Amino acid sequence: MAEQTSDTELLVLFREPATREKAFTEIVKKYQERLYWHIRRMLVDHEDANDTLQNVFIRVWNALAGFREDAQLYTWLYRIATNECLTFLEQKKKKAVVSLNELESGLSNKIKADKDFDANKLEWKLQLAIQQLPEKQRVVFMLRYYDEMPYEEMSVVLETSAGALKASYHHAAKKIEDFILNH
Amino acid sequence: METRNQILTELQEIAPRLGQEGLSRVPYEVPSGFFTDFPDLLMFRIRLERGGYSENADREILEISPLLSGLRDKTTYQAPAGFFESLHAKIPAAENTEHVVPFFNPASDSKSRRDKKVMSLPMRIIRYAAAACIVGLIGIAIFSITHHRNITDPITGLTGVSDQEMANYLDADDIHWTPGVTSPAETASVAFSDEDIHDLFKGIPDVELEEYIRALPEQKGTVN
Numbered sequence: 024m025a026e027q028t029s030d031t032e033l034l035v036l037f038r039e040p041a042t043r044e045k046a047f048t049e050i051v052k053k054y055q056e057r058l059y060w061h062i063r064r065m066l067v068d069h070e071d072a073n074d075t076l077q078n079v080f081i082r083v084w085n086a087l088a089g090f091r092e093d094a095q096l097y098t099w100l101y102r103i104a105t106n107e108c109l110t111f112l113e114q115k116k117k118k119a120v121v122s123l124n125e126l127e128s129g130l131s132n133k134i135k136a137d138k139d140f141d142a143n144k145l146e147w148k149l150q151l152a153i154q155q156l157p158e159k160q161r162v163v164f165m166l167r168y169y170d171e172m173p174y175e176e177m178s179v180v181l182e183t184s185a186g187a188l189k190a191s192y193h194h195a196a197k198k199i200e201d202f203i204l205n206h
Numbered sequence: 207m208e209t210r211n212q213i214l215t216e217l218q219e220i221a222p223r224l225g226q227e228g229l230s231r232v233p234y235e236v237p238s239g240f241f242t243d244f245p246d247l248l249m250f251r252i253r254l255e256r257g258g259y260s261e262n263a264d265r266e267i268l269e270i271s272p273l274l275s276g277l278r279d280k281t282t283y284q285a286p287a288g289f290f291e292s293l294h295a296k297i298p299a300a301e302n303t304e305h306v307v308p309f310f311n312p313a314s315d316s317k318s319r320r321d322k323k324v325m326s327l328p329m330r331i332i333r334y335a336a337a338a339c340i341v342g343l344i345g346i347a348i349f350s351i352t353h354h355r356n357i358t359d360p361i362t363g364l365t366g367v368s369d370q371e372m373a374n375y376l377d378a379d380d381i382h383w384t385p386g387v388t389s390p391a392e393t394a395s396v397a398f399s400d401e402d403i404h405d406l407f408k409g410i411p412d413v414e415l416e417e418y419i420r421a422l423p424e425q426k427g428t429v430n
Contacts (some may be wrong), residue, residue, distance in 0.1 A: 081248075149224070
């Protein structure tokens with residue numbers, strides 16, 4: 024199977040029982056890194072990201088046959104991944120009986136506990152700043168800043184209007200810059 | 207998808223500090239080989255969740271590790287030649303002479319046979335003797351407990367004795383007591399006369415008695 028196989032071709036192959044697993048493996052190979060980093064930036068911890076990524080692709084395996092191609096495949100994948108991350112954080116919050124603020128400080132502590140953490144480096148400060156954001160702003164900022172997602176596609180992923188997403192991104196960027204300048 | 211430059215330009219307008227080139231690099235590490243192994247591990251999990259392998263141990267181990275699957279039927283240990291054929295014949299001969307621990311005989315699926323214990327005669331005698339000892343110890347313990355319960359308190363025992371019987375008993379010991387008289391002051395019926403007192407002190411010199419009385423200033427009295 025060629026590396027340049029389009030999403031449409033992969034979907035056709037997936038619907039054939041004989042080529043289903045092979046097509047799915049190609050989809051995983053094609054999107055695993057992008058989705059992993061999206062999840063990792065949300066959850067910080069590699070093991071959490073690994074588990075969540077597996078759950079995302081299992082959901083995809085179960086639902087891909089019914090995918091209607093109204094949206095692009097990668098937009099649909101991001102939507103599942105984002106929802107899975109938010110569900111994970113919600114479950115973690117319930118299990119630990121902690122407030123959202125405590126959960127965010129827990130994620131910040133995880134960042135600080137990283138063996139490579141360097142408080143003087145701007146990229147680490149940026150990660151800490153992202154964790155201070157409200158959940159929605161955090162997702163919007165990361166999808167735009169790291170994944171370079173157009174607002175129109177982001178509106179499909181997050182089911183929010185492009186205008187609201189622009190405003191969200193603006194607020195998020197300002198807050199992050201303030202954090203970096205003051206820490 | 208918009209180009210990186212477009213997004214950086216947008217960011218320069220909102221928050222110039224974030225528009226720096228290279229800042230978008232995520233500083234987290236990923237274990238080496240993670241993305242290479244991930245598709246295979248994921249497919250394995252999907253197959254497991256479909257329930258394909260848990261029902262069939264052969265297929266399951268073949269999928270997890272073909273190496274272990276190949277080793278599965280290789281026997282490391284060897285039994286002596288003809289061991290299982292001759293084993294059955296040895297068992298009846300051993301039955302009456304020694305204690306045989308139950309064993310699993312792959313040639314037989316009879317549960318009763320596997321669970322049966324065969325004991326020699328001396329072993330049975332020892333077991334009966336041990337049981338008799340235990341019964342004896344229990345008997346002694348029960349006797350001791352019940353015997354101690356029959357010993358009654360002496361004061362409690364006197365409640366059943368009539369006053370007259372008690373008076374007769376005391377008279378026999380030359381202690382005079384009249385039934386019905388309960389005053390503690392009168393229970394002692396031994397009366398001392400002046401002569402008795404005189405006899406009691408006759409061996410003691412008067413000087414010593416007077417010194418004793420002086421030592422008791424509040425009970426001064428005369429010595430007869």
